[in-house]
Amino acid sequence: MLKQVFQNARIVGLVGEKHTGKTNNLVAMIIDYRKKNKEVPIYVYGMPQSVMEYLDRFNVKEISSLKQLVYKKDCIIILDEMQKLNLNDRRYKDQLNEFVDFVYHNNVYVILSSPNIREFNSVIGGVIEKWLLKNVRIDMCVNGSQLKGVVEEYKGSRKQLGAVKVEPDEILLVNQDEERVIHCPYIKEVDTKQKNKELF
Numbered sequence: 001m002l003k004q005v006f007q008n009a010r011i012v013g014l015v016g017e018k019h020t021g022k023t024n025n026l027v028a029m030i031i032d033y034r035k036k037n038k039e040v041p042i043y044v045y046g047m048p049q050s051v052m053e054y055l056d057r058f059n060v061k062e063i064s065s066l067k068q069l070v071y072k073k074d075c076i077i078i079l080d081e082m083q084k085l086n087l088n089d090r091r092y093k094d095q096l097n098e099f100v101d102f103v104y105h106n107n108v109y110v111i112l113s114s115p116n117i118r119e120f121n122s123v124i125g126g127v128i129e130k131w132l133l134k135n136v137r138i139d140m141c142v143n144g145s146q147l148k149g150v151v152e153e154y155k156g157s158r159k160q161l162g163a164v165k166v167e168p169d170e171i172l173l174v175n176q177d178e179e180r181v182i183h184c185p186y187i188k189e190v191d192t193k194q195k196n197k198e199l200f
Helices: 002-006 022-036 049-058 090-105 146-153
Strands: 011-015 042-045 060-062 075-079 108-114 130-133 170-174 179-183
Touching: 002 022, 002 108, 002 130, 002 179, 011 022, 022 049, 022 075, 022 108, 042 049, 049 060, 090 108, 130 146
Parallel strands: 011 108, 011 130, 042 060, 042 075, 075 108
Antiparallel strands: 130 170, 170 179
């Protein structure tokens, strides 16, 4: 799955509304990748602690800041709460530029994800080369952002009433060359929402 995701791209955006299975999909892709490649380092930021405990058995390392990436190379990085690192903030444009340089100079592949669609503004959208879509409504996208352009231009079978709708065990890969649905098996052990108590 990750090979399909990163084909011809180094920086990929995973976008979808809250509770649409983004983290579960990411874990499924990591597990699939580890079946074939156990050696390439994988670093993750922003995932719940219970998910990190599960990923530990797949030799996935957790980071808590961009500074921890300084000497990393030949690796895969997944930033599940990328907005906390200020990569999409205009005031930190130099940091974003340095991050992009780091990615290309060190043979790094990155997936940027956030639970808030509005975090994918034109600043971060300008460096994303490929989009992975879950459920995304056009009216939730920032005006003028690359993401809004992608969602508006998409006319495929997953488009419904001004939105892209994708099943929890699927990701819609969209770039200028193709559209493809990637199936991600459900990983029950990392579904943190199923453990929530019923309050009403």
